[in-house]
Each structure stands twice: as structure tokens, then as C-alpha cells.
Amino acid sequence: MQHLVEFKKYHLKALNSLVHTGKHAFIRSSLGFDPSMIDTLMRQSNNLVSAAVHIMFKHSIPDKQHFLLGLHEKYRECFYMEQDVDPNMKATIDARFK
Template sequence: MDREKLFASSLEMIDELKQEIINSNIIDCGPRLELVEQCIYISFDHGMAVNHLLTVDLPVQSLVLLRSQFEAVVRSYWLLFIASNNEISNLNFGYTFEEQFQLDKYPMVSEMLDKLSKADLLAKPVIDHLCAFKKIHLKQLNSFVHTGKQSFTRDTMGFSDEMLTILMRQSNNLITVAAQIMLAHSVPDNQKFINYLTGKYRQCFYLDEDVDLKTKARVEKYFSDGYLK
């Protein structure tokens, strides 16, 4: 499948998943799940934007949004499992002018992941994948956000088609990770839809079996040797 058709298929997948969630009967779990749902739809929109930016050859900008998408997904899991009732209450604000200037005191992505990974959760396999994503990609993504070295390097070097395809697939991985929360709270539990979707749109996802083992070993060696701490 050529790149243009692959990106079109990716957007079709996102729309199908979003419609499935909209049509699902979601359990009413109060303000906590309402905030989680908001967070998930924000991550969905980020993911759609990543895909659209890639189709118009704006990969640096898509990487900036991938960083925001990643944090939105992590935040949704933190809101569901870790955030205190007081933190949940404080996020239900009244849209006043003054509130727009109040300092956001909520934890950053590293702290959220640390707390999630230490908790005894059924979602641990998902959390482990998010921790792995953070370990390998977060510093580079932060560099794009802050117009650091990665921005200048990639603006000059460009991206191969393979890199752009992997970027799209990883963004889609995050979309399904977010969607899993909502599908788990549907009646009946509809998490099996993720398996159906990854089968139907297999080329739109970056799964464990797609990882190049030689590249993975090389990256792990950098961490073990202390270069990328």
C-alpha cells in the first residue's frame, strides 16, 4: 500500500473507532469518567491532526502534536486510576476569567507514569507500553516541542517514508490505548473491538512484532551504557 492510501486508511480507521465509541452505551461513572472521556477525545483529535499533518508533508509539526497526544493518553489513565477526588473536583472549573490565569499544579507525564507503574492495576500491560514509549521517545519529542536540536536536524535531513509510516502507526497505537478505556466502560464490555480494528487495519498499527530487534538492541545499549539517561 502506498503512503497516500495508507494515510487515508488510517483516517478511516480513526473515524470508525470514534463512531464505535459514540454509539456505545457508556456506564455513567460520574465526573471522573466524564473528565477521562474529555481527555480521550482530545487525544483522538490530536491523533487525527497528526495524520492530517503527515498527509501534507508537515512531519515536524506532527511530532509536536504526537507529544501532546501522548500526554493526553497518559493523563486519561492517571485521571481514571490515580487522581484524588479533590484533583478531580478542581478540574471541574467554572470557566471564569480569573481561572484562566491560575497555575496548573497537576503532575507532569513522568510523574503520572511513575505512579501508574507502581500501582497494582489490571491495565499494567498498557502502562508498561506507555513507559517504554516515554523512555525511548519523550526527550526527542520534547526537543521538537521546544524547537530544539531535533527540529533543526530533521528540518534539514527530512524523514524517510518508513519513519513517517512508523510515526503514523505509533500515533494510532495511542489512539487505541485511549479508546480502550471507553470500550471497557461500555455495556457490554466492548474491548474486543480493538482486536477487530487492528486486524482490519493491520498496516495502520505498529505492534510488538513490527519492532526491529537489531535497532531495539542498539537503543537499549545506549541506555545501559548511560548515554540516554
């Protein structure tokens, strides 16, 4: 469950803004996407899919949750983990949740 809390904390606001025509969508439509931002968004969306699969496994096949950990280890570069967050951004986000 902790990974869902971390996902919400570090990724949900940016993804919501992009998908639901927030600030990110307007800025990106006029300025375009920086390649590093596309990489980060793809990795964040992989996290979202991984969280959904984790919930699905928990409720349907509880003994298969370890499969996700193997995927995270094998394809580490495809996921945006907490240690990937810029330390300054992490401090700013952590301050909001205290």
C-alpha cells in the same frame, strides 16, 4: 494494561521528542523526513489513539474492548506492534528497562 507498557517502552520517547521540540524535531526540520519514518510515526500515533480509546472503553463501555482487537486484526498494517520493532533496537530498549 500490558499494551500501554509496551507503547511507553517502544514509542513514547520518540513521539515526545518529535512533539516537544526534542532532538527529533530539530533534526527533521533540517534534514526532512524519510518516508519510512513518516510511516512509522503514523503507525505509532495510531497506537496512541488506540490506547486512549481502550482506556475510554474500559471506563465507559467495558464489554466493547474486544472491538479494538478486531480493528487491530483487520487493519494490522496501520499499527506499529512489538513484532515490528527492529530486533537490535528492541534489545537496546529492553536493556534500558531491566
